[in-house]
Amino acid sequence: MIAIRGLSKSLDRRVVLNRVDLDVAKGETLVVIGRSGCGxxxxxxxxxxxxxxxxxxxxxxxxxxxxxDRTHLYELRMRCGVLFQGGALFDSLTVAENVGLGLSENTSKSKAEIADIVAERLEWVGLAGVGPRAPSDLSGGMRKRAALARAIAMDPEIVLYDEPTTGLDPITAEGINDLIVRLRERLKVTAIAVTHDMNSAFKIGDRIAMLHDGHIIFDGSVDQVRNSSDPIVQQFIAGATTGPLEPL
Amino acid sequence: MARPPRPRPREARTPVIHRFAVNAAEGGRATPAILCHCAPIHRPWSLVPRPHAHPAFVIAPFAAPADTSLVELIRDIGRRILRLTVYVGGLTVMIGRLLASLPQILGSARLVVYQMLTMGVRSLPLIILTSVFTGAVSAWQAAYQFQNFVPMRYLGTAVGKAVVIELAPVLTALVVAGRVGASIAAELGTMRVTEQIDALEVMGVDPVRYLVMPRVTSGALMMPVLVLFSDFVAIMGALIVAVLMVHLSAATFLNGVKLFFHMSDMYAGLFKASIFGIIISLIGCYQGFQTRGGAEGVGRSTTGAVVIASVLILISDYLIATMLFRV
Incomplete structure (x- = not known):
């Protein structure tokens, strides 16, 4: 479904990605873990x-x-949904308009049809009745859920999650994790999530890859990660300050 | 046989501050440093300014500073040219994408109308306020210049011409650049740094069609409307000054306005206004799209939008004047 081959990228003369290879099979959820700023x-x-x-x-x-070309890239993106780290909800629109924007701009659905889909998606994420409110009126967890509703509004085949639980309290974070698992089961989507929250990674991932110094240094199942002998992986999942990774 | 020169005792040598010694560890920036003891070198051709004499230290240029400064200067000029080229190139690409999205303008009519409301209607109070005083001061200054040389019945003519051709379009554009251009850059800049523009991209919504096209279209359409208001209000402001301060009758002033009034002058002013509207909104959008970093980046983009738009307004004003008004 998704194949990344020899991907390299430097930003400000710093190598962020160095010949990264990754594959994600249909229906699979790959979690990419790594330290903040690792790419x-x-x-x-x-x-x-x-x-x-x-x-x-x-x-x-x-x-x-x-x-x-741009047109075909947009067509392809319409088959994907993205949950951005900060939600990236449009301030000038209501929650309902945010969720329905992709549908109103890219499909010929009527306003009533779009309203039905928006209401259904908001209900899925536990935000029924929140549609008329402005994003600025929502709490951090509600914003994430509204952004998730927007990400799945167009029935995507691929969903990408950028730090889905960052900045949330543990209970809300667990709620988001449950939501992601439920949506995966309901929509049968392929997903990539990037996070440094190991609880989230273990809960939502079928497979976990670790990015370090621009390379994928580990790629395996959740159990394989837990039993990995790699000291970097072990230090990261344990959150230990001693080991090959400098804490600061 | 000549005796070899005696070496100077070390204590007698003067410590030298190499003010422009380049510290590579600091990214090539010039840093002051006392490096060694040696005799000062006089280099009148050096680009390094002559240092002040100091009782303890004689400051002399390092052997390399002239070259280093020159290289830095050339490098800096090169960087600026590169930045300008990248800017113009990016702007050109955006204009291309904007033109490509124009056929979809009917589908975005709601967005265009909303922007027309924001840019036009909400700018009106400020435009009226500035135009009243623009007209008033131009009447007062013209009257000051006219006294003893030109009959006051031509006051309306001078003010009318100046307002319609030049003052209303340019001053309105500068005010709108400060209000609307800054607001566009700040709004889109915030959208950029909070990934809202990326979110549009991944939803398959072209940000140029959704964000730029309505703003540029409304800029092109609403600026002439604002200038029409400005023309009227400025002439009214001038009339008030002419009647109350210069003691001219209203009829004399208005007859003066009509005396050499040509509709072509009005059209030229409105045409300029439309071009200025495009410049303001386009630069605001581009600056917003180019925003990097957080709040500081948004601030930089906003300032840049006002400065660049203002400069381009004045330059294009001259160019349009030379094209439309033949001497």
């Missing part, structure tokens, strides 16, 4: 075609992104 979000932006790689390719639905 997880950059990897996600390449999957969406929001950044151009220095070298390497990203192929989604059998189509190589760098060979698509």
């Amino acid at each position: 997880k979000s950059v990897l996600l932006k390449h999957v969406l075609g929001l950044m151009k790689p220095d070298s390497g390719t990203v192929t989604i639905f059998g189509k190589q992104l760098d060979q698509l």
Whole structure:
């Protein structure tokens, strides 16, 4: 479903991604873990075609992104949903308008049909009746859930999650994790999530890859991560301050 | 046989501050440093300014500073040219995408109308306020210049011409650049740094069609309307000054306005206004799209939008004047 081959990217003369190879099978949820600033979000932006790689390719639905023109890239993106780290809800629109924007701009559905879909998606994420409110009136957890409702509004085949639980209290974070698992079961989507929250990674991931110094240093199942002998992986999942990774 | 020169005792040598010694660890920035003891070198051709004499230290240029400064200067010029080229290139690409999205303008009519309301109607009170005083001061200054040289019945003519051709379009544009251009750059800049523009992209919504096209269209359409208001209000402001301060009759002033009034002058002013509207909104949008970093980046983009738009307004004003008004 998603194939990343030899992806390299440097930002401000710093190598962020160095010949990264990754595959995600249909229906699978891959969680990419790594320290803050290691390039997880950059990897996600390449999957969406929001950044151009220095070298390497990203192929989604059998189509190589760098060979698509803008129109075809937009068509491909419409089959994807993204939950951004900060939600990225449009301040000038209500929650309902945010959730329905993709439908109103890209489909010929009537206003009533869009309103029904929006209400259904908001109900899925536990925000029934919140549609008329402004994003600025919502709490952090509600904003994430509204953003999730927007991400799944167009029945995407691929959903990408950028730090889905960052900045949330543990209970709300657990609620978001449950929501992601439920949506995966309901929509049968393929997903990539980037996070440094190991609780979230273990809960939502079928497979976990660790990005470190621009490379994928580990790629395996949840159990394989737990039993990994790699000291970097072990230090990261334990959150230990002693080990090969400097705490600061 | 000549005796070899005696070496100077070390204590007699003068410590030298190499003010422009380059510290590579600090990214090539010039930093003051006392490096060694040696005799000062006089280099009149050096680009390094002559240092002040100091009782303890004689400051002399390091052997390399002239070259280093020159290289830095050339590098800086190169960087600026590169930045300008990238800016113009990016702006050109945005204009291309904007033109490509124009056929979809009917589908975005709601967005255009909303922007027309924001840019036009909500700017009106400020435009009226500034135009009253623009007209008033131009009447007062013209009357001051006219006294003893030009009959006051031509006051309306001078003020009318100046307002319609130049003052109303340019001053309205500068005010709108400060109000609307800054607001566009700040809004889109915030959208950029909070990933809202990325969110549009991934939803398959072209940000240029959704954000830029309505703003530029409304800029092109609403600026002439604002200038029409400004023309009227400025002439009314001038009339008030002419009647109350210069003691001219209203009829004399208005007859003066009509005396050499040509509709072509009005059209030229409105045409300029439309171009200025495009410049203000386009630069605001581009600055917003180029925003990097957080609040500081948004602030930089906002300032840049006002400064660049203002400069381009004045330059394009001259260019349009030379094209439309042949001497």
